[in-house]
Amino acid sequence: MKKIKYSLRSSSFVRMLRTNPLFAIGVAICAAWLVVMVFADLIAPCDPLLQDMAVRLQPPSAQHWFGTDSLGRDIFSRVLVGSRISIGAGIQCILIAAVVGMLIGGLSGYVGGILDDIIMRIGELFTSFPSIILAMVIASAMGASLFNTLLTMCIVWWPNYARVMRAMVIQVKSNEYVEASRSLGASRLRIFFKEILPNSIGSIIVLATVDFGNAILLFASLSYMGLGSPPPAPEWGAMVSNGAEQFSYWWVATFPGLAILSVSLGANFIGDGVRDYLDPKLRKTIS
Amino acid sequence: MNILRYLGRRLLFTVFLLIGVSLMVYIISYMVPSDPVVANLSARNIDNEEMVQAYREKWGLDEPFYKQYLTYLNNLLHGDLGTSLRTERAVLDDLKLYFPATLELSIFGILFAVVFGMLFGVISAIKRNKAVDQILRGVSVVGVSVPVFWMALLLLYLLYLKWGIFPGPGRLSAYLTPPAHVTGLYTVDAILAGDWAVFWDALQHLCLPGICVGLFTMGLISRTTRSSLLEVLSLDYIRTARAKGVKEKAVIVKHALGNSLISVLTVIGLGFGNLLGGMVLAESVFGWPGIGQYAYKSAQNLDFPAIVGVSLLIALNYVVINMVVDILYCVLDPRVRYR
Numbered sequence: 001m002k003k004i005k006y007s008l009r010s011s012s013f014v015r016m017l018r019t020n021p022l023f024a025i026g027v028a029i030c031a032a033w034l035v036v037m038v039f040a041d042l043i044a045p046c047d048p049l050l051q052d053m054a055v056r057l058q059p060p061s062a063q064h065w066f067g068t069d070s071l072g073r074d075i076f077s078r079v080l081v082g083s084r085i086s087i088g089a090g091i092q093c094i095l096i097a098a099v100v101g102m103l104i105g106g107l108s109g110y111v112g113g114i115l116d117d118i119i120m121r122i123g124e125l126f127t128s129f130p131s132i133i134l135a136m137v138i139a140s141a142m143g144a145s146l147f148n149t150l151l152t153m154c155i156v157w158w159p160n161y162a163r164v165m166r167a168m169v170i171q172v173k174s175n176e177y178v179e180a181s182r183s184l185g186a187s188r189l190r191i192f193f194k195e196i197l198p199n200s201i202g203s204i205i206v207l208a209t210v211d212f213g214n215a216i217l218l219f220a221s222l223s224y225m226g227l228g229s230p231p232p233a234p235e236w237g238a239m240v241s242n243g244a245e246q247f248s249y250w251w252v253a254t255f256p257g258l259a260i261l262s263v264s265l266g267a268n269f270i271g272d273g274v275r276d277y278l279d280p281k282l283r284k285t286i287s
Numbered sequence: 288m289n290i291l292r293y294l295g296r297r298l299l300f301t302v303f304l305l306i307g308v309s310l311m312v313y314i315i316s317y318m319v320p321s322d323p324v325v326a327n328l329s330a331r332n333i334d335n336e337e338m339v340q341a342y343r344e345k346w347g348l349d350e351p352f353y354k355q356y357l358t359y360l361n362n363l364l365h366g367d368l369g370t371s372l373r374t375e376r377a378v379l380d381d382l383k384l385y386f387p388a389t390l391e392l393s394i395f396g397i398l399f400a401v402v403f404g405m406l407f408g409v410i411s412a413i414k415r416n417k418a419v420d421q422i423l424r425g426v427s428v429v430g431v432s433v434p435v436f437w438m439a440l441l442l443l444y445l446l447y448l449k450w451g452i453f454p455g456p457g458r459l460s461a462y463l464t465p466p467a468h469v470t471g472l473y474t475v476d477a478i479l480a481g482d483w484a485v486f487w488d489a490l491q492h493l494c495l496p497g498i499c500v501g502l503f504t505m506g507l508i509s510r511t512t513r514s515s516l517l518e519v520l521s522l523d524y525i526r527t528a529r530a531k532g533v534k535e536k537a538v539i540v541k542h543a544l545g546n547s548l549i550s551v552l553t554v555i556g557l558g559f560g561n562l563l564g565g566m567v568l569a570e571s572v573f574g575w576p577g578i579g580q581y582a583y584k585s586a587q588n589l590d591f592p593a594i595v596g597v598s599l600l601i602a603l604n605y606v607v608i609n610m611v612v613d614i615l616y617c618v619l620d621p622r623v624r625y626r
Contacts, residue, residue: 022424022425022428121303121307124304125304125307125311132567133563133567133582133586133597133598133601136567136582136583136586137312137315137586137598138315141315141316141586141589213432217432217434220434221434221435224434224436225567225571237434240434240436240437240440241436243440244436247440247443247444247448248448250444253437253440254441257441260434260437261432261433261434261437264433264434265428265429265432267432268431268432269428
């Protein structure tokens with residue numbers, strides 16, 4: 001049974017690739033970055049941390065494709081290796097926020113009542129607030145580090161997932177198979193993990209896809225404001241901020257910025273494709 | 288009558304939201320391991336036991352949590368937001384000082400976003416799947432994908448430093464004096480004072496940061512306009528209108544656009560939150576003396592009274608915007624009634 005489902009999915013993926021060029025471009029961009037992330041050390045021509053004051057602030061050349069920064073480091077290598085932190089942070093944030101949001105939202109929708117009200121109001125509190133300012137407060141209060149920034153992002157991100165999950169759970173839990181499972185004597189935990197979770201996870205995955213570009217952007221923004229890993233680490237947002245100080249040397253800020261743009265663009269293309277694909281279906285279920 | 292009751296309930300919600308927001312920041316301020324004393328006193332003064340003690344006493348940092356918070360709430364009710372640890376001015380005065388700059392920028396940004404977003408969206412929908420549509424859709428995806436701070440740097444580098452089309456950072460060129468303070472919005476104040484040179488200069492200064500701030504929302508609006516207009520255009524009454532010979536232009540402007548506005552409105556409300564987030568970044572790149580920069584500096588210095596003040600202001604803004612959006616729903620769609 002599961003296999004059929006899977007093959008159906010993969011065939012629709014291929015169809016989307018064929019019919020939606022933007023989706024295909026998005027997949028290509030993201031796949032390329034994934035390869036870069038894995039093999040960054042092998043591809044990078046120079047050590048991203050190696051400083052050489054003799055070649056500081058050199059414009060792009062055959063030797064340094066993206067030029068060098070104020071400490072003479074090769075920007076091309078830094079952009080490649082930096083993908084690990086910058087994209088990795090986005091992935092981790094989405095994963096953690098999705099899991100946390102799913103559990104909290106699931107609990108909220110499954111249990112209902114006062115607990116549901118309280119959790120949803122708390123979530124609203126977080127969402128009625130620009131995430132970057134909240135993130136700034138938390139991150140600067142706890143000190144700037146990659147871990148703290150990630151934690152912060154998750155704190156501001158989970159309510160989205162909680163809300164969607166809650167709505168799904170409320171919808172799923174009234175289904176007859178859940179009732180059947182209950183009457184067979186399944187425990188609440190078992191019902192939650194065996195029946196409700198697998199049937200509501202789809203919309204969470206869609207949300208995560210659509211959301212990924214935003215997570216990359218938020219992380220880049222925080223790291224631009226100086227709230228990422230401490231300085232020597234190559235990190236796109238921080239590199240752009242470094243370029244802002246060397247304003248007339250355009251290449252220092254341009255290339256890491258292009259890297260951020262390409263990833264979030266690719267992610268948004270994929271997200272749009274997924275949404276377009278699901279849209280007619282959603283409309284059908286509504287009407 | 289219904290709308291009044293709705294507004295009353297909304298107001299009650301606002302009060303709870305504001306209490307929630309202030310409590311949230313207070314809890315964060317209480318839980319954080321780092322100490323505002325360290326963030327605000329110079330290195331020399333930190334070693335001085337007396338100075339540290341005096342500082343703690345002055346700001347009530349030794350009091351228990353609930354007492355600090357209740358004192359704060361009490362002061363809040365009397366219109367006192369406390370004193371900023373960093374600027375040593377009343378937070379309310381600081382907010383009054385910086386808010387107009389942000390308000391002016393966000394109005395400009397939202398206007399830019401709505402005008403261009405809807406224009407692009409409508410054109411996209413009319414020319415569905417043609418080259419123009421693909422290009423405009425591309426532009427709107429770039430709009431939601433581009434990092435604000437990078438876009439700001441790029442625009443400044445090209446349009447100011449290289450080509451000199453637009454003026455540089457700040458609200459006004461250095462050789463001009465700001466107009467007499469009435470609203471705090473330079474463009475409006477300049478018109479009131481009849482000073483057209485200042486008005487023109489202020490308007491030019493608004494352009495680049497305004498574009499940066501509005502770009503994300505523009506992308507959202509353009510996408511939503513396109514899809515909702517397409518949806519409306521496929522409805523029966525549009526077919527009827529076309530069948531009875533209404534010109535295509537009139538079909539879109541008179542019949543379709545109004546009905547597609549409803550979902551666009553939702554996005555404008557949502558986009559406003561993003562706008563304020565982008566504001567922090569754009570303001571820091573453009574040296575714009577607004578709430579965003581104030582929030583950033585306050586956060587860096589762990590200046591919690593100021594942070595709570597900013598948070599309240601932003602949450603309040605958010606509520607007001609959403610309320611306006613909800614009321615506009617009512618105006619646009621007579622079927623919507625609030626209970």
